[in-house]
Amino acid sequence: MATFKLEIVTVERLSFSDNVNVLVAPGVNGQLGILPNHAPLMTMLEPGELIIKKGSEETYWAITGGFLEVRPDKVIILADACELATEIDVSRAEEAKRRAEERLKQKSSGIDVTRAETALRRSLIRLKIAEKHR
């Protein structure tokens, strides 16, 4: 089966680099399936779930947004934060969710609300994916 090189880069580190068969990513215009020899593409990613297929093995990742770039030689994901479903720290995500909800209840100035909303969305995605693949 044909493969392509996939790299997931976050600001803090290179979190994934391997040859894979299929990538499914949450694009802004809906789910995107990337197979080998895809045309060059550049898109934004929504917070959601990444599915990586390699041979018969499937791995699931939680991504909190970023960019996806398909190049002829490889596919690169610039992620804000990205972690394996099995490695998600559930208690931390729950804590973050609780904090974001509290902040939303207080309803202070505009910028804080947007930030709390994104934080809430992130923690929800993490929790959902952790729950799904426990």
Next chain:
Amino acid sequence: MISPRVLRRRIKSIQSTAKITKAMEMIATAKMRRTQEQALAGRPYSEKINQVISDLSAASSVNGIIHPLLEKRAVKKVAVIHITTDRGLCGGLNANMNRMTSTFILKQGIPVTLITVGRNGRDFMTRCECNVRAEFTGISDKPILFDTLPISQVIIDDYTKGVYDVVYIAYPRFVSTMIQRPTIQPLIPVKPTIFQPSQTLEYIYEPDTYYVLGQLLPRFVQMEVYHAILESIASEQSARMIAMRNATDNANDFVKNLTVTLNKARQEMITTELLDITAGAEALVK
């Protein structure tokens, strides 16, 4: 002649100072290694984002719309992000930073707004009665991108509103453990690096170029600010390591000299005592 008792007390106090500086040196060494690794780990991300922006900005200027963060304006007001450390005891690092930024401000001849990061720079700039728009202190030794977002948010908002026309970032660049060079460079408007035409590709952009560019540019600025802060932390730790090593060496030299003086004083005391005794004994004999 200082009495041996006073000398002993001084030796003891200097020895304990040396112990403290030695410990600080070791802490700084450990932290330095970690921050250096962290600064290097972010490099693939920033290289990537740089390349994509240069591709995109070439494409977007064709459409005739320029993103606010790329737009060059006549410079009437300048802003500087001044990055220093929260804590002292790191040699001339902060003094060099403050000197460089203040020279830069004096050269401008137009109003300069400051955004300070770190306690040291803030104190200096407020003392000089500079116009400080915002100040950030208490950033941890191992910040994540999220910790630095408020800083980039302030400048992006202000630049978009036209509060200033150009933003510079000043930070101690980490060259090597021995050398930290104060650096000041333009941050906004973003200047895309030009790549060879062979490297650029015809991309499909989803949803469209302008949208993607609009999302990428703020992230680029955030990255740059984050990176500058990482460099500053690496510089701080290595400067502190060197400063503390010098302090420990000095203290040990001091102890050595004082011990010699102490021994001399002790011997002299014994000699005088002996002289006294023999003189007394001779007097008795006579």
